[in-house]
Amino acid sequence: MKLTIERTALLKSLGHVQSVVERRNTIPILSNVLLEAKGERLALTATDMDLAIVDHAPGEIAAPGAATVPAHMLYDIVRKLPEGSQVQLELAGDGGQVAIRAGRSRFTLQTLPKEDFPSTAAGELPHRFPIAAVDLRSLIDHTRFAISTEETRYYLNGIYLHAHTGSKQHALRAVATDGHRLARVEMPLPDGAENIPGVIIPRKMVGEVRKLIEEVDGAVEVSLSDTRVRFAFNDIVLTSKLIDGSFPDYQRVIPTGNDKTLEVDRREFRDAVDRVSTISSEKSRAVKLSLKSGSVVISATSPENGTAMEELEVKYEGAALEIGFNARYLLDVADEVDGDGLQMVLADAVAPTLVRDMADAMALYVLMPMRV
Amino acid sequence: MPMFKARKLCPEAIILPPNMAKYQKAGKEVRALMLELTPLVEPLSIDEAFLDLTGTEKLHKSSPAESLARLALKIEREVGLTVSIGLSHNKFLAKIASDLNKPRGFSVIGKAETLSFLAEKPVRFVWGIGQKTSESLAKDGLTTLGQIQSMAERDLVARYGKLGGHLWHLARGHDERIVDPDSEAKSISAETTFDIDIAEFDDLARELWPLCEKVSDRLKRAGLAGGNVHLKLKTGGFRIISRQMSLNAPTQLAETLFRSGRTMLQREATGMRYRLIGIGVGDIRDAADADPMDLADPGAAQRRKVEAAIDAVRAKLGKGSIGKGRGLEFKRR
Numbered sequence: 001m002k003l004t005i006e007r008t009a010l011l012k013s014l015g016h017v018q019s020v021v022e023r024r025n026t027i028p029i030l031s032n033v034l035l036e037a038k039g040e041r042l043a044l045t046a047t048d049m050d051l052a053i054v055d056h057a058p059g060e061i062a063a064p065g066a067a068t069v070p071a072h073m074l075y076d077i078v079r080k081l082p083e084g085s086q087v088q089l090e091l092a093g094d095g096g097q098v099a100i101r102a103g104r105s106r107f108t109l110q111t112l113p114k115e116d117f118p119s120t121a122a123g124e125l126p127h128r129f130p131i132a133a134v135d136l137r138s139l140i141d142h143t144r145f146a147i148s149t150e151e152t153r154y155y156l157n158g159i160y161l162h163a164h165t166g167s168k169q170h171a172l173r174a175v176a177t178d179g180h181r182l183a184r185v186e187m188p189l190p191d192g193a194e195n196i197p198g199v200i201i202p203r204k205m206v207g208e209v210r211k212l213i214e215e216v217d218g219a220v221e222v223s224l225s226d227t228r229v230r231f232a233f234n235d236i237v238l239t240s241k242l243i244d245g246s247f248p249d250y251q252r253v254i255p256t257g258n259d260k261t262l263e264v265d266r267r268e269f270r271d272a273v274d275r276v277s278t279i280s281s282e283k284s285r286a287v288k289l290s291l292k293s294g295s296v297v298i299s300a301t302s303p304e305n306g307t308a309m310e311e312l313e314v315k316y317e318g319a320a321l322e323i324g325f326n327a328r329y330l331l332d333v334a335d336e337v338d339g340d341g342l343q344m345v346l347a348d349a350v351a352p353t354l355v356r357d358m359a360d361a362m363a364l365y366v367l368m369p370m371r372v
Numbered sequence: 373m374p375m376f377k378a379r380k381l382c383p384e385a386i387i388l389p390p391n392m393a394k395y396q397k398a399g400k401e402v403r404a405l406m407l408e409l410t411p412l413v414e415p416l417s418i419d420e421a422f423l424d425l426t427g428t429e430k431l432h433k434s435s436p437a438e439s440l441a442r443l444a445l446k447i448e449r450e451v452g453l454t455v456s457i458g459l460s461h462n463k464f465l466a467k468i469a470s471d472l473n474k475p476r477g478f479s480v481i482g483k484a485e486t487l488s489f490l491a492e493k494p495v496r497f498v499w500g501i502g503q504k505t506s507e508s509l510a511k512d513g514l515t516t517l518g519q520i521q522s523m524a525e526r527d528l529v530a531r532y533g534k535l536g537g538h539l540w541h542l543a544r545g546h547d548e549r550i551v552d553p554d555s556e557a558k559s560i561s562a563e564t565t566f567d568i569d570i571a572e573f574d575d576l577a578r579e580l581w582p583l584c585e586k587v588s589d590r591l592k593r594a595g596l597a598g599g600n601v602h603l604k605l606k607t608g609g610f611r612i613i614s615r616q617m618s619l620n621a622p623t624q625l626a627e628t629l630f631r632s633g634r635t636m637l638q639r640e641a642t643g644m645r646y647r648l649i650g651i652g653v654g655d656i657r658d659a660a661d662a663d664p665m666d667l668a669d670p671g672a673a674q675r676r677k678v679e680a681a682i683d684a685v686r687a688k689l690g691k692g693s694i695g696k697g698r699g700l701e702f703k704r705r
Contacts, residue, residue, distance in 0.1 A: 148620075148668065150620055152617060152632070152635055153620075153668060156668050177667045177668045178620070178667075178668065179620045179621070179666040179667050179668040179669065180620075180621075180664075180667065181667065182667045182668075248668050248669060248670055249670050250667070250668075250670075252670040253665075253667045253670055284661070350664075350665075351665075352665065352667065366667055368664055368665055368666075368667060370661060370664070371660045371661055371664075
């Protein structure tokens with residue numbers, strides 16, 4: 001293997017793949033990135049066994065071939081090379097080393113046998129559909145904050161993606177919950193997604209995909225089987241195992257009979273909750289909403305710290321009601337609402353509360369109240 | 373000693389079931405009498421407590437020794453129980469003194485005689501020094517606290533680390549711990565030792581369930597809930613295995629304890645034979661936020677209702693009147 005590649009292109013691709021590589025690895029080869037020079041391109045592959053990423057960068061290939069080198073080390077080297085340099089990568093020392101040359105800099109990195117690099121083949125992925133990057137960003141952004149970190153209920157450690165057959169319109173739905181809050185977002189079902197199985201995409205995959213599609217304009221191609229998911233866009237392919245478990249029947253916990261509607265200015269509400277919650281005890285983070293016609297008083301009391309309260313003018317015509325929430329959860333939801341108006345639909349102080357973005361009918365949140 | 377050994381040694385023994393409710397009632401009455409002496413009462417268990425009588429001489433117009441003698445008499449007359457009292461200048465020594473001439477004991481260890489009193493005692497007298505440590509101390513020729521007293525703290529720390537320092541201080545009767553009335557239960561647990569060691573997961577889980585009910589019962593009665601669950605197992609070789617799991621929300625439900633305990637048990641029940649199983653909760657707090665509805669577990673509300681119904685029936689008709697199927701006794705094949 002011998003090739004020359006622009007530092008910028010190499011750094012960008014390395015940046016994409018290196019974050020998949022765990023900092024600590026019990027299997028040494030998983031710390032390495034697989035470099036494969038073929039045709040006009042260098043393919044870079046990294047994996048943690050569950051998640052694999054391949055990115056491609058254009059290069060001048062003098063001799064095709066492959067090698068594996070420590071991913072973070074190579075990334076750090078390339079990052080520190082002067083901007084605009086041309087980087088030459090060459091397999092040297094009977095294949096035991098990769099020599100890196102750029103300007104006056106010379107490095108050699110120890111390799112591990114490329115044959116030992118785990119296969120990242122995903123097998124058959126029978127379902128395939130396109131989704132606009134902007135839509136995928138929306139699905140992820142509006143749900144990922146609710147992903148659980150609880151180890152025992154591992155099936156909550158991701159976003160549940162599935163096709164919902166509605167009476168009027170079919171939708172692609174993303175759902176996440178940690179038991180305290182639930183986020184559900186949908187979009188019109190893309191062509192080809194009609195028969196997809198419901199899948200749980202693990203948190204790490206969600207994070208990597210989201211990071212990499214930040215700048216993507218076009219479509220992302222999604223491929224699925226019962227056990228794996230793949231996202232392909234630009235020169236990047238991300239493949240991940242799915243979480244093997246069944247997502248709870250979330251429809252049953254979404255309230256349908258709530259009758260008290262509260263409408264607030266999202267920013268005003270968010271900031272007030274944020275201010276008042278300064279007082280709340282670290283452990284519970286509880287704030288109380290006291291609703292009466294036309295106003296809500298947000299308050300917090302802590303035996304150690306003191307008290308706080310703030311009154312907001314709101315649209316509310318229901319009966320007076322006092323209800324407590326974890327301030328963190330209110331803030332998370334308020335942050336994810338894009339529009340100016342936030343609507344809460346309540347029943348009583350102990351039942352789940354619905355939260356909606358008044359500018360976006362596709363997103364829906366459920367919050368469990370706390371006793372205050 | 374496990375019950376099966378006791379039975380073997382003494383087949384004609386009459387075995388009485390414990391009456392927890394009765395103990396608790398008496399314990400409460402005794403606690404109330406203690407609180408008449410000082411607000412600084414730190415319960416240690418259902419029938420033990422530390423009292424700090426510092427500065428109460430004027431109030432009671434009597435020395436702590438006199439006040440305590442009067443307390444013992446009052447408990448005998450009003451509650452009908454005998455007590456053993458140990459009086460000293462710190463918790464460590466007071467506890468030792470209370471154990472000196474049970475039952476109906478009254479011992480005082482004064483500051484002046486502390487060193488000489490401890491000198492002839494074995495190292496095992498110090499809490500934290502178990503069988504293994506005392507064996508390794510004995511190997512180094514250290515068997516009594518007197519020997520420890522004659523050594524430099526530095527040498528002990530150099531040789532035994534933190535434990536060495538601990539040993540040195542307590543051998544001299546130093547104990548800085550205060551009597552803390554707010555030191556609430558840090559955990560609530562229940563455990564059982566089997567007649568015969570058990571390896572099967574199903575059998576272990578069956579033993580686990582009544583313990584979960586017991587812990588849950590205590591939580592419910594005290595209006596408390598636990599934020600984490602711990603499982604304890606002791607192998608046939610007396611090795612203790614502890615596993616812990618945080619809960620998504622604090623609980624007082626037997627069902628939730630059992631589900632968490634069973635998950636942890638599953639990983640440990642891999643063929644090892646166990647002689648003991650225990651389950652407990654930590655991160656104890658008020659039950660106000662216990663067992664909220666769980667958006668990720670649509671069945672939880674139903675299970676909570678079932679348990680409340682069982683509790684209600686039991687309250688009316690007695691503990692054996694109703695229960696879950698998994699609580700039924702099965703004959704082990």
